[in-house]
Amino acid sequence: MSADAPPLSRLVARDALQLVLAVTLVGLVLFAVTGVWPPMVAVESGSMEPHLERGDLVVVTDEDRYAGPSADDHGIVTASASDGYQRVGAEGDVIVYAPPTRDGSPIIHRAVFYVDAGENWYDEANSAYVRGANSCAELRNCPAPHAGYITQGDNNGYYDQASSIAPPVRPEWIKAKAQFHVPYLGTVRLELQDAL
Template identity: 75%
Template sequence: MSSDSPPLSRLVAGDVLRTLLGVILLGAVLFAATGVWPPMVAVESQSMEPHLERGDLVVVSDESRFAGAAADEHGIVTVTASERYSRIGGQGDVIVYAPPSRHGSPIIHRAVFYVDAGENWYDEANESYVRGADSCDELLNCPAPHAGYITRGDNNGYYDQASGIAQPVKPEWVEAKAQFHVPYLGNLRLELQKRL
């Protein structure tokens, strides 16, 4: 090194500073585009296979952004309302939601249809996903205890509300909706979560 060159510590500090500024700038751009932080979630289970697999990284947005033509007042397109609209390999929006009683990571499942408080939603449901119920009286969360979305993981045999995973998902429980995914990239995030 010549005597005119800056010291190594100064070069390293400059590299670290540029890297941090780049990360901050990227974060700001992602937040501006998606309206949520963090703008990505890692899939932790097989409940959305084959469209989302454990370890996929999902880019999410505020539910009111990038809404389809059939979106409801909350910006969500349900499976039953979707008219040639699809996200993540299927009809309707995939939402990220967290009921207040949930401990741990939020749930990422597809919004199938919307129910009003007190609604008998058994007749609107696909009988394959109601866990053997033959009427509203035999179905969990029926009539609906409050208004919200009936949801289901693409790989799950039953609606979340029929299997006791959650009550109908209130719009305020929705944290984001999925836009697209990057296979396997979420494994890094899942590995970091385990170590922290």
Template identity: 70%
Template sequence: MSSDSPSLWRLFAGDVLQTLAAVALVAVLLFAVTGVWPPMVAIESPSMEPHLERGDLVIVSEEGRYAGPAADEHGVVTANESNGYGRIGETGDVIIFSPPSREESPIIHRAVFYVEKGENWYDEANHSYVDGADSCAELWHCPAPHSGYITRGDNNEYYDQAKDIAPPVRPSWVRSKAQFHAPYLGSLRLEFKAFF
């Protein structure tokens, strides 16, 4: 039995090394295709329902990769400028962003339109999404304190900027954009995250 032990350990070690090599190869390929790390995110809230639900796994890419035909200089297509192009169920790109003031998980919402610094964006806004404001003076972050995207979760009643969830999203805050999703595959990641 002792003469077999070294060969069993070699077989086991070989299997472990092959598995690790396969995982590393997949990781390298995903990074090469998407240009970002991590190349997948799990949806943590219902803010993007019905297009993205809690527990869905979203494959993301660098914002300039796979840009739609109406993409701006940052590689993002806003819903208002989409000319029918869209991702994840509606027009425009879904972006993943992290304002500096937000310490918890990044936000994944749709880029609706772009504003310039000092712009009165109330005039361009869909007034259904401005939380009852009747003018720019009644809105958070209006006029725009800096250039950036006005965003909204597909399931949210108001723009993120109308509820002070985030100021206009600077292009430098955009980490990636959603390309497609796999329902429920992110649930395991969310459950694992709950323990740490």
């Protein structure tokens, strides 16, 4: 090392500072583009297969950003109102939501249709996904206890609201909506989470 060269500790400190600044800059750009933090989520279950698999990394945005052509007042396009609009492999938006009573990670499922408070949504529902109910009286969360979205994992046999997953999803419970995914890139994060 020449006499004019900075000491090794200074070089390491400079490199560490440059790395921190680069990571911060990338984070700020991602936040500016997506409007949410974190801007990516890892899929933790197989409920959205075949369109999203466990370990996929999903890039998400604020629900009002990049709204589809038939988006409602909350920026969400439901599968029933999609008019051909697709996101993550099928019609309608995939939303990330967390009811206040939920412990653990938020749920990432497709918004199928919207219901108003007190609405008998049995007639609008696909009878294959209502868990054997033959009327609103036999269907969990029917009539709707409040306005919100009826949701379903693409690989699930029933609506979330026909099982014990969640009541209709209030717009304020929505944390983000999916834009696209990168297969298996979230696997490392899930493995670390499982190890802890």
